[in-house]
Amino acid sequence: MRIVILTQDDPFYLAENIDFLIKNLPPYAEVVGTVLFEVSPFGKRESFTDKMKKTYSVFGPTFFAYYGLKFLGSKLNSNKSIVKVLARHNVPLIQIDGNINSKENRAKIKSYDPDLLVSIGGNQIFKRPLLDLATKGCINLHTALLPKYRGLMPSFWVLRHNEKYTGVSVFFVDEGIDTGPILVQEKVEIGNRSQEALIKHTKQIGMECIIKSVEKINSGDYTLIPNPDEDMTYFTFPTSEDVKAFYKAGKKFF
Structure with missing residues (x-):
């Protein structure tokens, strides 16, 4: 099975996870290329300066300083670089320009x-x-129990709303x-986990x-779980007021 990964150049969490994924895929599955999007935590493309300003204004100085230091550390530590991880596994980068859907x-x-x-x-x-390029389709990882908490930053929103449980969903993309x-x-x-x-x-x-999803797709032996719109909740990027409510609920970012 020939796999192309579509991800973003996240400096905090994804490098070690993609390393784990590539190492532990079944022997019949091979990552043959990776598209690496520009990091876009706010759901849209923004300049680096705009990202910094927005992070500071929404999350405050402590959050900004903590992740600023982590960002600098990631630049000095090759283990935090997705590009370096892919190079170690001889996975080529697929260079794209602009919208991935272009011809x-x-x-x-x-x-x-x-x-x-x-x-x-x-x-x-x-x-x-x-989506039709790949014979077996496209799957996506979302760290929430769909159909609840669709959208951005589910880890923030489940804590903000004082949920006892969250989850992980892998679904076929439409x-x-x-x-x-x-x-x-x-x-x-x-x-009592922090957001981090x-x-x-x-x-x-x-x-x-x-x-597990790759194994199921390869065998063809699976039953799909519904993801009904009528049961969904959807969230975008939080505001400073949401962050205040997050703290008021006794939650921590790190």
Whole structure:
């Protein structure tokens, strides 16, 4: 099975997880290429300066300083670099320009002859011609119990709303946002975890769920779990007022 990963150049969490994923895929599955989107935590493309300003204004100086230092540390530590991880596994980068759905970008991805597209933190909406490039479709990792908490930053929102449980969902991508049928889903007890601890925990479980999904797709032996719109909740990027409510609920970012 030839896999193309669609992800973003996250400096905090994804490098070690993608390393784990590539190391633990079944022997018949091979990552033949990776599209690496620009980091876009706010759901849209913004300049680096705009990202910094928005982070500071929404989350405050302590959060900004903590992640600023982590960002600098990631630049000095090659283990935090997705590019370095991919190079160690001899996985080529697929260079795209602009929207992944363009005819030119689709042609580049198609040249790798993928059987399956795997989206991990993909930050563009995928259109049908792209989804049809791979014979077995496209799956996406979302760290929440879909159909609840569709959208951005589910780890923040489940804590903000004082949920006792969250989860991980791997689903077949359609042209909506987190709307496709679910292939693998795992429930996770939140406990007293900070947001950072919850992200790390669910990302690790997410890699294991992607591996289970690959195995199910390869065997063809699976039953899809519904992801009904009528039961969904959807959240975008938080405001400073949401962050105040997060703290008021006794939650921690790290």
